[in-house]
Amino acid sequence: MRDRLSHLLHEVDRVPTALPAPADVRRRGVRLRRRRQAAAGGGALAVLAVVAVGMAALSGGQERLDAPPAAPRDSTPPSASAGASPSPSADGAAPTAAPGGEELPAAAVTTVAPGSSVRFSSPSGNISCFLSGTGAVCEIAEHDYQPPPRPADCELDHGTMIELDQTGPARFACHGDTGFVRDDPESPLTAPGPVLAYGEQITNGIFTCTSRRSGMACATADGGHGFELARAGFRTY
Amino acid sequence: MSAPDDDFDALYRVGAPRLVRQLLPLVRDRQEAADVVQEAFARAYARWSTVSGYDAPEAWVRSVAVRLAVSRWRRHRNSLVAWRRHGAPDDLPGASPDAVALVAALRRLPEVQRVAVVLHHLVDLSVEQVAAETGVPTGTVKTRLARGRAALALLLREQSPSLGGPGA
Numbered sequence: 242m243r244d245r246l247s248h249l250l251h252e253v254d255r256v257p258t259a260l261p262a263p264a265d266v267r268r269r270g271v272r273l274r275r276r277r278q279a280a281a282g283g284g285a286l287a288v289l290a291v292v293a294v295g296m297a298a299l300s301g302g303q304e305r306l307d308a309p310p311a312a313p314r315d316s317t318p319p320s321a322s323a324g325a326s327p328s329p330s331a332d333g334a335a336p337t338a339a340p341g342g343e344e345l346p347a348a349a350v351t352t353v354a355p356g357s358s359v360r361f362s363s364p365s366g367n368i369s370c371f372l373s374g375t376g377a378v379c380e381i382a383e384h385d386y387q388p389p390p391r392p393a394d395c396e397l398d399h400g401t402m403i404e405l406d407q408t409g410p411a412r413f414a415c416h417g418d419t420g421f422v423r424d425d426p427e428s429p430l431t432a433p434g435p436v437l438a439y440g441e442q443i444t445n446g447i448f449t450c451t452s453r454r455s456g457m458a459c460a461t462a463d464g465g466h467g468f469e470l471a472r473a474g475f476r477t478y
Numbered sequence: 479m480s481a482p483d484d485d486f487d488a489l490y491r492v493g494a495p496r497l498v499r500q501l502l503p504l505v506r507d508r509q510e511a512a513d514v515v516q517e518a519f520a521r522a523y524a525r526w527s528t529v530s531g532y533d534a535p536e537a538w539v540r541s542v543a544v545r546l547a548v549s550r551w552r553r554h555r556n557s558l559v560a561w562r563r564h565g566a567p568d569d570l571p572g573a574s575p576d577a578v579a580l581v582a583a584l585r586r587l588p589e590v591q592r593v594a595v596v597l598h599h600l601v602d603l604s605v606e607q608v609a610a611e612t613g614v615p616t617g618t619v620k621t622r623l624a625r626g627r628a629a630l631a632l633l634l635r636e637q638s639p640s641l642g643g644p645g646a
Contacts, residue, residue, distance in 0.1 A: 260494050260512055263487035269516070270523025371613075378613045398538075404613045415610055 351437075353445035361437045361450075368457045368470060370437075374446040376406035377459040378414065379470050386474045389413055403468045403477060405448065405459055411468035411477040486526055490519050493536045497543055500600050503584030503592060504547040511547070518543035540601060541611060548593055583633035591626030594619055 353359050358373035370379040380402040388400025395415035405411040437443055437452040444450075450459040456471025469476045494515050501511040522529045522539045529535050584592055590612075597608045598619075605623070609616045 259509075260498070261516055263483075263490045266490060266516055266519045267483060267486065267523050269520035270526070273520055273524035375614050375618060406613070406615055408615050414613065 351441065351443045353443065355446070357445070359435075359443065359445070361435050361443060363452055363457055364436050364439055367472060370450055370457060370459070372443060372445045372448060372450055372459070374448075376404060377445075377448045377450055378402060378404045379450070379457050379459060379468070381470055381472070384472050384475075386472075391415075403470055403475065405461070405466060405468055407447070407461075410466050411459070413477070482526060482530060485530060486519075486523055489535055489539075493539065494519060497536075497540060500540075500596065501543060501547050502581050503596050503600070504544065506585075514543050514546045517546055544593070544597065544601075544611065548589070579634060583630055586633055587626050587629055591622045591629060594622040595626040595630065598623055 353372060353374075355374065358371065360369065360371050362369045367383055368379055368381050370377060372378075382401075384401065391399040392415065399413055399415050402414040403411050404414045437450070437457075439452050439454050442449055442451045447462040448459060449462065450457060456469050456474075458467065458469040460467025467478060497515045497518070498508065498511045501514060502508065505511045505514060518539045521542055522535065529538050532538055584595065587595065593612060594608055597603045597611060598605065603611065605616050605619050608619045612619065
């Protein structure tokens, strides 16, 4: 089958396809790099700006994995991040939606219909996940932890995406730049998933993910395998 | 232009057309494939100091492009339903009817099967690599490939009897 597919697809090769000149692509790459660098600087400012919010969370006795959630690094320029940072309500409840993100239903636990899958993000926008009936994958945009060593056979990115399935402990994935996280606000190719508010859970089959101020946690129903992912650290089991 | 730029340009000139062809079944038309490929290469250049150090930078670009293509497909799923009702656009002028039928049939496969078939049979990734790319166990990939091939054979038989035989 492969030979036949390849042969037929090579016919398509004869059809001219207009591609921009390499210099145009490089210019786009430079713009992306500058935006990423600017966003990283904005994220650091935002972390400082919401320390007060984080202190409230830390005093709640929850195990600390994460630094206080930063405002989405791609939603506002650095100069505006502090003013746009989410603020706790009078009772200390977490903000439930990030700019640009649609909010999931307000139930404490959302169950995904069998056979379906769902994308969702942490309220900070720093962690994006994909949950299907066969597993959960979460990717983090900005992190302060030291990632594990890259496997010798991994040519792509490593240390930012954790995957969990039915085969065993969660592990870091070897992956390319995915567009999974919102690293390019102007790109039409990326879109934020709905926000899973702090304290809420989403379940699909045997997999459940919980959004916490301390990070995103996903586990199997028996609790035997899972992971926690946060700006400051991670745990896989 | 610096040497790194020369390397990038060389990779782009050789790899981009090939990648456009490989992505065709994952998107709506050649222009969308070209957009996705351009975006993937731009992202590669944005971190070229890292990506260029990999043994196979093209694999990194391909991985990005496939994910972007799948993301686009999901977004345009509704419009695709309308598109299918009205038939595939003639976006492959010059290609044989069999090639057009093949691409159209691939686009009609369920997403997970289409991605598995394209990555394995067109991009030449191993089952293990497809599993790593799509985040599912190898057994799931094998199942998707088997079902995808079976569905593809049926679709091709509908569209082009000459392609629907056992060899398809």
